[in-house]
Amino acid sequence: MSNQVVSRLFLMSVLVCSLASAPGQQPPPQQLDNEYQLAVKDYEAGRYDQAAGKLEKLLPYAVSSAPVHELLGLVYASMNRTDQAAEQLKHAVQIKPDWVEARTNLGAALLRAGKNEMAGEQFRKALELDPHSYATNHDLGEFYAQSGKISEACPLLEQAHQAAPDDFGNTYDLAMTDFLLGRNDEARSLVLDLVKQKDEGDLHNLLARINEKQGKYVEAATEYERAAHLDPSEDNLFDWGSEMLLHRTYDAAITIFQEAARRYPRTPRMRIGLGLALYSRGKYDEAVKALLAAIDINPSDPRAYVFLSKAYNSSPLQADEVVEAFKHYAEMQPNNAQAQFYYAVSLWKGKRTEDTTLDQAAVESLLLKAVSLDDSLADAHVQLGNLYADQHKYDKSIPQYLRALALDANLADAHYRLGTDYVHVGQKESAQKEFAIYQKLRAQHLDEVEKERAAVQQFVLGAKSDEPAPPDHVN
DSSP: OOOSOOOOOOOHHHHHHHTTTOOSSOOOHHHHHHHHHHHHHHHHTTOHHHHHHHHHHHGGGOTTOHHHHHHHHHHHHHTTOHHHHHHHHHHHHHHOTTOHHHHHHHHHHHHHTTOHHHHHHHHHHHHHHOTTOHHHHHHHHHHHHHTTOHHHHHHHHHHHHHHOTTOHHHHHHHHHHHHHTTOHHHHHHHHHHHHHHOOOHHHHHHHHHHHHHTTOHHHHHHHHHHHHHHOOOHHHHHHHHHHHHHTTOHHHHHHHHHHHHHHOTTOHHHHHHHHHHHHHTTOHHHHHHHHHHHHHHOTTOHHHHHHHHHHHHHOOTTHHHHHHHHHHHHHHOTTOHHHHHHHHHHHHTTOOTTOTTOOHHHHHHHHHHHHHHOTTOHHHHHHHHHHHHHTTOHHHHHHHHHHHHHHOTTOHHHHHHHHHHHHHTTOHHHHHHHHHHHHHHHHTTOOHHHHHHHHHHHHHHHHHHTSOOOOOOOO
16 A cells, blocks of 8 residues: 655645634744655654654644645554544545545555555545556555455456556566466466566465466476575475475475474474474374474464374374373363363373273263264264273263264274174174175275375465465565
């Protein structure tokens, strides 16, 4: 949004006309005009306190001067005095309703004050006053884009692009809206033009995302790599590592996330990404360490616990640290079914009923709490079934397996355990049916690998959605 005074010299008569009704003894017009020009210089030099002081003294003698109100509004905006800025800019617009720049500046001030609807109204009025201007089209287009109204933003940014095809910021915004609207070829063309102006990481990151949308995964990986080399920002490194992870290039993903974790040691998603890459590569002990490190950074991030549970299933080491992490999570989230489930499974890990150190009652209590909080949690029903089956309580285990399979009929191990329980209670025909389903599912490779891949994709998309909006580009 425009937020600067366009270089202009207001004729002395502008102030003189507005001083006619000023009360009491007033300084000579020449002195007032000089004060105004000094305030302009202070503002342009970033001396906002001095500019504000001069304009506040001038204001009683220039109550009808739109330029004085507008400049004071801009000064207040630069000082983060948002409400006062909007008030002064509002006065400027009331005095001079057809002043386009004052309206756009008022829109920007209202936007900073969180008054989005009122801001949009000012941007729309500015466009009505000057429908062919680059500034009015760009400002309203950018307002719509930031409000999530991408389809409304695109034609306005296109109009601004036609007015100023070399403007970097508007062209980037237009490329982004084209991309979000699925106009990938148009977005690519614009980004390639921008690369000729300024070869920077954000552009290659956007090119990578365009390539991904078009199924050009090798090209996407190349662009993510270029983006990270040009600008090893947190986002660029994460995106590059995630691309390697999603396409199962695990050694490369490990290297990238290790470097990212070194550069950004307080960022949980880098540690989670590293943990996932290590887990996928079969380095379970190291994966557990990385995921515990992520939890140390942010104990309330649920994503780390999801993958720690998976990694811990393959690595019995660091049991005390893992159990303590899950215990703390369950205590922090007493109404979270997954948290109670993870804690139960971590307590039970590697132990069964014959182990005298296993607190079966605690495990059962946690699992029952999990399913009471969320009865659709199929894995919790399976583990309850396993706990009861190990105790030979088949009247309790069988209903748990049946509930789990009602929720997810593709749980191969649940079919096998249910079949085994049917054997114990003498229901051989039912047992054979369950064993047959189990064999069929195993033959189809129904597919823990695909489940893991879906979980990784969910993490990557979720972590990207946590990012702040891309910064505005300025020339």
